[in-house]
Structure formats: C-alpha cells, structure tokens
Amino acid sequence: MATFHALYDPTGSRHGVPTYPWGWVPDPxxxxxxxxxxxxxxxxxLEVAAxxxxxxxxxxxxxxxxxxxxxxxxxxxxVRPLTPGQERALCRALMARHTCRECERLWDFCLPTGNGGQCPDGCDATFEAPEDAPLAAAA
Ligand SMILES: [Zn+2]
Incomplete structure (x- = not known):
C-alpha cells in the first residue's frame, strides 16, 4: 500500500527522478x-524532469x-513549427492542387490528379480567370 511518504520523493532518491503526489507538484x-x-x-x-x-x-x-x-x-x-519559407511553399502547393491547370479556376477542394488536375466535369468555357489569379501571378 502506497503511503503519502512513498509518493513524495522530491530528490528522486527512491524513484530515480523527483516524484510528487498528484496535486502536490511544487513547480508550475x-x-x-x-x-x-x-x-x-x-x-x-525533452528529458523527464520529474x-x-x-x-x-x-x-x-x-x-x-x-x-x-x-x-x-x-x-x-x-509542435513542428513551420518556417515562413515552408509556410509559403505549403500554401503554393495547396493552391496549385486546387487550381485547374487548364483554365486556372480555383476550387475549394483538391482536384483529382487522374484527369490531369483539371476541372472535375470539364472546364466551364464561360469561366474566366481573374487577372490576379494566385497561380497566374506565381507562374
Ligand atoms: Zn478548368
């Protein structure tokens, strides 16, 4: 049966690392x-501190x-911090996968690669990419 004493070992002499009972950790x-x-x-x-x-x-x-x-x-x-460069690269890659390679229409989902990354139901001929389309600007 563990007693409070057994659970309280701030120097780690018995358990190898400093040990505190639940709710008694002195260091925030x-x-x-x-x-x-x-x-x-x-x-x-990180090493186990206690x-x-x-x-x-x-x-x-x-x-x-x-x-x-x-x-x-x-x-x-x-957790896994992104550098500004990695963030930009990730953003560009995502944008490219959402953009039709044929008509540069931007979709709100990843386009299937099976049809060459184009509009799922074929390009809408009446759609015109805006002058400042992100992919066009980056290309
Ligand atoms: Zn298209």
Whole structure:
C-alpha cells in the first residue's frame, strides 16, 4: 500500500527522478505531456524532469501506484513549427492542387490528379480567370 511518504520523493532518491503526489507538484513549470500538447508544445528532445505518482487500483501491480512523467514547459518547443519559407511553399502547393491547370479556376477542394488536375466535369468555357489569379501571378 502506497503511503503519502512513498509518493513524495522530491530528490528522486527512491524513484530515480523527483516524484510528487498528484496535486502536490511544487513547480508550475512542470507539465505532463498532455498538458504541453494542449498548449501546442511538444516533448520532443525533452528529458523527464520529474514524475507524479498516485495510488490507483488500475495500476496492476503490488504497490498500487501509477506515474506520469513531467517535463519542463520552459524548455518545450512548439509542435513542428513551420518556417515562413515552408509556410509559403505549403500554401503554393495547396493552391496549385486546387487550381485547374487548364483554365486556372480555383476550387475549394483538391482536384483529382487522374484527369490531369483539371476541372472535375470539364472546364466551364464561360469561366474566366481573374487577372490576379494566385497561380497566374506565381507562374
Ligand atoms: Zn478548368
């Protein structure tokens, strides 16, 4: 049976990493993976800074505790950040896939590549691409 004492190990002498009971984490910089994810942050490259431990009947072992790793929010990086160049390239690629190669009509979905990236039901002859059509401007 885990006691409060067993769950509270701020130096990590017993558990290897600093361990706090659920709800007793003293440092607001320490977050779980789920908490960081909710803020758009990734744990990639981060070391486990501490853990929280709580009693649980679902633990499935003798001590009856479960743990969750804690990471330093101040060291976490945003999930897969895009550089301005990558963002522009992505935007251009998306725009190209939405634009008919024949008449340059812009659709609000990706055009199928099977028909050469043209209007799904054939180009509407009456449609005229505006002078400042994004693809025309980029070409
Ligand atoms: Zn077309």
């Amino acid at each position: 910089d320490l977050r779980t993976k789920a908490q960081l994810r909710a803020e758009g942050l990734s744990i990639a490259g 853990q929280i431990m709580w009693r649980s009947r679902r633990a499935g072992h003798r001590l009856g505790t479960r743990t969750a790793s804690l990471y330093r929010r101040s060291l976490a990086r945003p």
